[in-house]
Amino acid sequence: xxxxxxxxINEFDLKNMLYVVPNIVDMSDKEIDDKIDILKYVGCxxxxxxxxxxxxxxxxxxxxxDLLKLINYLNTNGFSNLNLLFDSNPYxxxxxxxxxxxxxNKQVNLGKNMTDIIDExxxxxxxxxxx
Amino acid sequence: xxxxxxxNLGYTNEGIxxxxxxxGTSNLKEETLYNKxxxxxxxxxQLGYSGESIVKxxxxxxxxxTISSEGLKLKFDNFIKLGHNRDAVLCMTxxxxxxxxxxxxNIERKIENMQKMGYSxxxxxxxxxxxxxxxxxxxxxxxxxFAELIDIGYSKENVLKITKLAPRLYxxxxxxxxxxxxxxxxxxxxxxxxLKITVSHPRIYxxxxxxxxxxIKDLVSLGYSKSNVLKMIAxxxxxxxxxxxxxxxxxxxxxxLGYTRANVLHMTIDDANILALSIDKIKNNIxxxxxxxxxKEDAVKITIGFPAxxxxxxxxxxEKLEFYSLIMLKHIFVTEPKKLMxxxxxxxxxxxxxxEIGKPIDNSNYRMLFISQKRFxxxxxxxxxxxxxxxxxDDDREEFIKRKKLI
Numbered sequence: 390x391x392x393x394x395x396x397x398i399n400e401f402d403l404k405n406m407l408y409v410v411p412n413i414v415d416m417s418d419k420e421i422d423d424k425i426d427i428l429k430y431v432g433c434x435x436x437x438x439x440x441x442x443x444x445x446x447x448x449x450x451x452x453x454x455d456l457l458k459l460i461n462y463l464n465t466n467g468f469s470n471l472n473l474l475f476d477s478n479p480y481x482x483x484x485x486x487x488x489x490x491x492x493x494n495k496q497v498n499l500g501k502n503m504t505d506i507i508d509e510x511x512x513x514x515x516x517x518x519x520x
Numbered sequence: 521x522x523x524x525x526x527x528n529l530g531y532t533n534e535g536i537x538x539x540x541x542x543x544g545t546s547n548l549k550e551e552t553l554y555n556k557x558x559x560x561x562x563x564x565x566q567l568g569y570s571g572e573s574i575v576k577x578x579x580x581x582x583x584x585x586t587i588s589s590e591g592l593k594l595k596f597d598n599f600i601k602l603g604h605n606r607d608a609v610l611c612m613t614x615x616x617x618x619x620x621x622x623x624x625x626n627i628e629r630k631i632e633n634m635q636k637m638g639y640s641x642x643x644x645x646x647x648x649x650x651x652x653x654x655x656x657x658x659x660x661x662x663x664x665x666f667a668e669l670i671d672i673g674y675s676k677e678n679v680l681k682i683t684k685l686a687p688r689l690y691x692x693x694x695x696x697x698x699x700x701x702x703x704x705x706x707x708x709x710x711x712x713x714x715l716k717i718t719v720s721h722p723r724i725y726x727x728x729x730x731x732x733x734x735x736i737k738d739l740v741s742l743g744y745s746k747s748n749v750l751k752m753i754a755x756x757x758x759x760x761x762x763x764x765x766x767x768x769x770x771x772x773x774x775x776x777l778g779y780t781r782a783n784v785l786h787m788t789i790d791d792a793n794i795l796a797l798s799i800d801k802i803k804n805n806i807x808x809x810x811x812x813x814x815x816k817e818d819a820v821k822i823t824i825g826f827p828a829x830x831x832x833x834x835x836x837x838x839e840k841l842e843f844y845s846l847i848m849l850k851h852i853f854v855t856e857p858k859k860l861m862x863x864x865x866x867x868x869x870x871x872x873x874x875x876e877i878g879k880p881i882d883n884s885n886y887r888m889l890f891i892s893q894k895r896f897x898x899x900x901x902x903x904x905x906x907x908x909x910x911x912x913x914d915d916d917r918e919e920f921i922k923r924k925k926l927i
Contacts, residue, residue: 401804402833409796412685415646436914443833447793452719454677470904477863479831480793487712508894515828515861518755518791 390414392421396439406446413449424449427456432472445479455485462486466493467507478514492517522554529561530575542582556585563589567596568606573614581617598624602631603641608649616652633659637666638680647687654687665690672701673715682722689725696725703729707736708750721757738764742771743785752792759792773799777806778820787827794830802830805837812841818854825857840864846924847871849886859890866904868920869911870896 390413393403407413428438441448459482463471475482496506510516526536539545545553564574564584578584584592599609602624613619634644648654669679669689683689689697704714704724718724724732739749742764753759759767774784774794788794794802809819809829823829829837843864844850853860870889874881877900881889893904913920 401800405798405801408798408801409793417640417642434914440833440836444831444836447720450720452675452677452681454675455719470908473863473865473904473908476865477861478828480828485712485716488716504894508892512890512892513858513861515826515858518828 390416392418392425393442396425396435396442398439398443402443406443410446410450413446416449421449423453424451424456427453427460428472428475431460431475432470433476434472437472437476441475441479441482445482448479448482451482456482458486459484459489462489467503468511470511474511474514478518480518481514484517488517492520522550522557525554526557529557530571531579535575535579538579539582539585544583544586548586553585559589560585560587560592563592567593568610569614577614577617581621584617584620587620592620595620595624602627603645604649608645612649612652616656619652619655622655627655630655630657630659630662634662637663638676639684643684647684651687651691653691657690662690665694668694669697672698673711674719678715678719682719686722686725689722692725700725700729703732707732708747709754713754717754717757721760724757724760727760732760735760735764739767742768743781744789748789752789756792756796758796762795767795770795770799774802777803778816779824783820783824787824791827791830794827797830804834805830805832808834808837808841811838812845812850814850814854822853822857822860826853826860829857829860836864842921843868846921847881849881849883852886862890865908865913868913868916869907872911872916873900873902873907 390403393406393413398406424442425438428441433441460471463474468474493503493506496509497503501509522540523533523536526539527533531539539557540553545556548556560578561571561574564577565571569577587595596609596613599613599619600606604612631641631644635641639647644654666679666683669682670676674682701711701714701718704717705711709717727735736746736749736753739752739759740746744752771781771784771788774787775781779787806816806819806823809822810816814822832840840860841850844853867889871881874888879885879888891899897903
């Protein structure tokens, strides 16, 4: 939990995070560092990281390999600036690859091309949430 | 003498029969057993167990009365040496007194083996404290269950996660696990969704199908349709850990902030995670909107249109509100709250870019701030990354605010 305080997360936000994901207290510094490193890997700065973790504490509870699979899928399918996507919608990090893939396939079946689908998601990062 | 003594300790006649005729104790002469009961009972009291607990423990595992005092004390100390604290050992052995029948070498081997599977020692100790029978399971059984969970479709990392959070998965019958998956699939989830739901909230496996059905019925009784309940579960499986009273109270409290019941249902269908937020957090973000001059009605309207606003950190929300106030566009969120989702980096960079090319943003053309990146690229030939590095909000923020405030 010290790592979270080091990020500049205040007590009010930390309390809320624990309210949503109580097992944060059981997370080791390494587990939290790994999550921070993943965000740094996609280009997030300290402001993005803090925003993502406070807004979506469930991110800390995700399995690293699932997150890396998601990032890899987004990268290989033409998404760019994942830092901005995740900062705009921190809950995007809760998706598994199959959910993004299913959404994209559905849009393809509606006649959209890949570039337009990605553009729509990047411009409206909550489009999948509010589907 | 033995019966009278044991009745005084709190055993019933049936309990005494159970102890006297159990494997191990049935071979002992009455006097020997009397001495053993006296000796072990007193030792357990000294170790910190209550009389009631000792009766329960010995009924579950009468063979405790065949262990020597030295041996029992040594085992208790060795459990502590493994890394458990005294209270944890007391709890674990109360639930699973058969632990006293296990060799510490045997437990150490199990821990080493589980470490090789990917758990840390600390995690294994915690798992055993949450599911005391873990130490009774054989290495072969644990390895087999690990492989069976992978066969179902979980990745190795996911098996590690779900068993850390729900170690009793090692003790559940595999048919029980599979039938729970089939039950969830039968409700309308895909297998991939079920795996995701259970990775996020593995304790669903502890719930009976009836409990799950009841939870869905309870949520429907609050006003959600069944299909929306399933959608909410897929988005926030932790909903199973929230009691229906808690959810009802949360809905009532959000309503009290100025929403209709239909508003609250609508917002929580779109964003079930709102139900897990504290009411203080929700109030805080509404207050932030009011601080920037929005009326209570406008704040309600904005949050209905964009419920994710409740998750924004106060800092991020204030930053966005401050920025749009400074550029005189804060009114747009009342009619188009979803515009708030665009990150400040992009909005700032575009705002400055338009200014630089002689097309300053005002009330008549603000939509240009929110056009898709594809359109922006077509119109101006600039990639998002280049634009943001040219007009970096983090670098310019202080100066920008200072300048705007002077105007």
